Amino acid sequence: GAVVSQHPSRVICKSGTSVKIECRSLDFQATTMFWYRQFPKQSLMLMATSNEGSKATYEQGVEKDKFLINHASLTLSTLTVTSAHPEDSSFYICSAEQGVGTYGYTFGSGTRLTVV
Amino acid sequence: KNQVEQSPQSLIILEGKNCTLQCNYTVSPFSNLRWYKQDTGRGPVSLTIMTFSENTKSNGRYTATLDADTKQSSLHITASQLSDSASYICVVSCAGNNRKLIWGLGTSLGVNP
Numbered sequence: 001g002a003v004v005s006q007h008p009s010r011v012i013c014k015s016g017t018s019v020k021i022e023c024r025s026l027d028f029q030a031t032t033m034f035w036y037r038q039f040p041k042q043s044l045m046l047m048a049t050s051n052e053g054s055k056a057t058y059e060q061g062v063e064k065d066k067f068l069i070n071h072a073s074l075t076l077s078t079l080t081v082t083s084a085h086p087e088d089s090s091f092y093i094c095s096a097e098q099g100v101g102t103y104g105y106t107f108g109s110g111t112r113l114t115v116v
Numbered sequence: 117k118n119q120v121e122q123s124p125q126s127l128i129i130l131e132g133k134n135c136t137l138q139c140n141y142t143v144s145p146f147s148n149l150r151w152y153k154q155d156t157g158r159g160p161v162s163l164t165i166m167t168f169s170e171n172t173k174s175n176g177r178y179t180a181t182l183d184a185d186t187k188q189s190s191l192h193i194t195a196s197q198l199s200d201s202a203s204y205i206c207v208v209s210c211a212g213n214n215r216k217l218i219w220g221l222g223t224s225l226g227v228n229p
Binding site for chain 2: 004006042043044045046091093095104105106107108109110112
């Protein structure tokens with residue numbers, strides 16, 4: 001089946017530094033990938049939709065300059081949290097669409113970011 | 117307003133027992149309804165996906181039902197196992213160009229020996 005690999009699974013960084021999270025589709029090409037964040041005991045919140053070769057579409061309230069998304073190939077999207085602050089600590093999850101109209105979304109295993 | 121509500125919020129059952137989780141939605145236009153299992157600290161894993169015309173779908177010990185008229189869905193788990201302990205999330209997809217996913221808050225299921 002379709003597999004999405006997300007790396008790293010956990011990261012601790014100092015306030016003010018930047019962190020990059022990678023999301024790879026291992027056995028299929030994903031023209032569209034999605035980035036979510038999830039706070040404890042809450043549901044996933046869509047942050048942005050990443051389209052290969054074009055700019056990401058951000059949800060209302062998500063700062064595009066703080067959460068930089070790059071989708072340079074059909075199998076890789078990256079999310080960079082710039083100048084991280086403790087309030088950015090969260091669980092970040094990516095997902096990839098297996099094909100338009102297939103209804104299939106495969107999720108990565110998530111990245112636990114802790115900013116100290 | 118597009119919403120997905122799940123009940124109960126949490127549930128504890130004994131290993132081997134069955135349980136049923138509920139999902140009510142007010143999403144329009146409707147495309148499909150999904151159930152996901154999310155283990156703590158992991159990404160969601162798809163259990164079932166149902167379109168408007170489907171009213172039941174099974175995946176092993178998981179059986180989902182959909183009543184598009186009343187906008188209700190259920191997820192039935194048979195002969196529960198300890199590994200079933202997780203959050204179960206109901207997600208409804210909007211039809212149309214945005215294909216937006218509307219997420220429920222999930223039901224936290226604990227299976228005890």
